[in-house]
Amino acid sequence: MTETQSLRSGFGPRTFYNFVQPYIGALLCATILMIFSAGIALLLPYLTGKVIDATILGEGQNHLHEIVRWFLVFIVMMGLLHYAQDWLISSSSARLLCDLRKQLFSRLVLFTPDFYEARRVGELLSRISSDLTLVQGFLTGTIPSGIRGIMTFLGTICILFFIHIKLTCIALLVVPPVSLAAVVFGQWMRAVAVRQQDALAESLGHAEEILNGIKTVQIASREPLEVGRYSEKLGRLLSIQLKNSRLVSGLSACLVVLQHSSSLVVLWYGGRLILRNELTPGQLVSFMLYTSTMGGIVGIFGGMYAGYQSVLGASTRIFELFNTTPSITDSKNAIALPPVSGKITFKNVSFRYPSAQDRSALDHIELNVDAGEVIGLVGPSGAGKSTLFSLLLRFYDPVAGTISIDDRDIRSI
Numbered sequence: 001m002t003e004t005q006s007l008r009s010g011f012g013p014r015t016f017y018n019f020v021q022p023y024i025g026a027l028l029c030a031t032i033l034m035i036f037s038a039g040i041a042l043l044l045p046y047l048t049g050k051v052i053d054a055t056i057l058g059e060g061q062n063h064l065h066e067i068v069r070w071f072l073v074f075i076v077m078m079g080l081l082h083y084a085q086d087w088l089i090s091s092s093s094a095r096l097l098c099d100l101r102k103q104l105f106s107r108l109v110l111f112t113p114d115f116y117e118a119r120r121v122g123e124l125l126s127r128i129s130s131d132l133t134l135v136q137g138f139l140t141g142t143i144p145s146g147i148r149g150i151m152t153f154l155g156t157i158c159i160l161f162f163i164h165i166k167l168t169c170i171a172l173l174v175v176p177p178v179s180l181a182a183v184v185f186g187q188w189m190r191a192v193a194v195r196q197q198d199a200l201a202e203s204l205g206h207a208e209e210i211l212n213g214i215k216t217v218q219i220a221s222r223e224p225l226e227v228g229r230y231s232e233k234l235g236r237l238l239s240i241q242l243k244n245s246r247l248v249s250g251l252s253a254c255l256v257v258l259q260h261s262s263s264l265v266v267l268w269y270g271g272r273l274i275l276r277n278e279l280t281p282g283q284l285v286s287f288m289l290y291t292s293t294m295g296g297i298v299g300i301f302g303g304m305y306a307g308y309q310s311v312l313g314a315s316t317r318i319f320e321l322f323n324t325t326p327s328i329t330d331s332k333n334a335i336a337l338p339p340v341s342g343k344i345t346f347k348n349v350s351f352r353y354p355s356a357q358d359r360s361a362l363d364h365i366e367l368n369v370d371a372g373e374v375i376g377l378v379g380p381s382g383a384g385k386s387t388l389f390s391l392l393l394r395f396y397d398p399v400a401g402t403i404s405i406d407d408r409d410i411r412s413i
Contacts, residue, residue, distance in 0.1 A: 002162055010181055012086030013234075015042045019096070019100070019139055020092075020096065020140070021162070022095075022099065023095060023096055023140075025074070026088045026091070026092045027089070027092055027140065027144060029190070030084075030085045030092070031087070031144045031148070032148065033075065033081050033152050034042055034081075034085050034145070034148035034151075035147070036081055037081040037082060037148070038079055038148050038151050038155070039155065040074050040077055040078050040081070041152065041161060042155045042156065042290075043074055044071070044075075045286045045289035045290050046159070047071050047074070048285060048286060048289060049280075049283055049284075049285050049286030050282060051067050051068065051071070051282070052281055052282035052285050053280050053281065053282030053283070054282075056280075056281055057281070061074055067305075072189055089140055089144060091143065092140055093136055093140035093141065094140075096136055096139065096140055097132060097136040100135065100136060101132055103322075104127065104128055104132065104146075104318065104321060104322070105128065107321055107322060107324075108124060108321065110150075110326050111326050112328040112395055112396065113226035113327055113390070113395045114355075115326070116156060116239075117353070117355045118352060118354070118355065119203065120206075121208055122201065122204035122206070122207060122208035122340055123201035123202065123204065123205040124202075124211070124321075125204060125208070126197070126200055126201035126204050126205075127201070127317055127321060130306055130314075131202060131314040131315075131317050132318065134314040135311055135315055137311075137313055139380075144312075145300070145304075146301070146304050149304075151300060152297055152321065153295065156290050156294045156297070157172070157294070159382075160287065160290055160291070162292070163249055163283055163286065163287050163290075164270075164273065164278075164279060164283070164287065166269075167266060167270060167273065167279075167287060170262075170265055170266055171287075171291045173262065173265075188247050189244065189247050192243055192244045192247060192316075193244065193312075194316070195240050196237070196241060196244055197242050197314055199233070199236050199237040199299075200202045200237055200315075202233055202236075203233040203234055203236075206213060206229065206230055208228060212227050247336050252382070259296075260293075263288065263291060263292065264289065264409075265405060266287065266288065267284075267288065270284040270287060271284070280358050326396060328395070328396070328397060331411055331412055334412055334413060335412070335413065336413075337405075337413045340405055340406050341371035341372075341406055342371040342372060342405075343368075343370055343371045343404075343406050343407065344367070344368070344392065344403075344404070344405055345368050345404040345405075345407065346366060346367035346368075346388070346401070347366065347401050347402050347403075347405055348364055348366065348367070348400065349364050349365040349398045349400065349401035349402070349403060350362055350364055350365070350398060350400040350401055351387060351389065351391060351396065351398045351399055352399055352401050353387075353396075361387045362387055362388070364390075364400075364401075365388070365401070367388070370403070391403055392410070394410055394411075397411065
């Protein structure tokens, strides 16, 4: 029988909320602390410029000391806020990952043998480990950091416009090309990420299969052959990882070039403004620090988009399991099995294994076993002895006929 599947492409707001709901309070608190921390961080470039102006423009030693004292106060506050937010996120992240693994494992143990005939255990373990780790990192790390980045970005732009409007317009020229680069690279990285996770799962599945059958491998002296096959799978994985690294490196290189080019233009134009007495040296330093912060945030946004594309691939593989319906389920009006006397009846039972639909494992079987009767089943390997018991235990349902205990169809139990 086939498993009915309903695949979702990735995370939407409802899906995100369902996953993090037990920890939403801690994550919201951490996000609020991030915003406060970002607000304090926005003051530091401004104070840096004030220190420079107090020194160059001769505003007095007392004024300089006062600015430095406030600088120290804000630095200590930032440290405390960072400690609190990091602890909240890391603890919630660990608990969330534990919950996700429990949920996925609880789903896996519901699937009947036909599900596992078509899948390797190593591949499924890869989804529990690496795929869920990617999803957990996105939910508890990337999204809160993105909220902080948005707040910092908006605050930085407001401060930049307050310092100098024309200079800010020049600094913002870097944003569109960075965004375009992030979108283009992100699409490529999503496809590569899916192939990378599939290749990793395939290599783990192969290793698990060989190690489970190590006696057979050693009896046949197939160790070099199996090492070679495993090396081929690792080579495919390495090739995909190297491609992914090239994409990430290319995106980083583009961001670095664009960011520093923008900084150079801002520095050149800011120098001209100082020469015309339209800007103080301290204001230019503050402006450069703010643009550096903004450039870093734009880079983070690009990385977030690329990360989102990667996690979409992992989430698709996970949702395939969460949304797969077991082929053997209780009927609508099923009842708990009452005390039985033990009469077993196979009536015109036929069966084909899902992995071998071209041949019948059992064909029109009739079998009656009275309560308390002891019988023996004999026959060559593959005659269907184990299949009879698999059907009686309802690991599979017959394609035709009925199986009854005390004249009660086992599908109604």
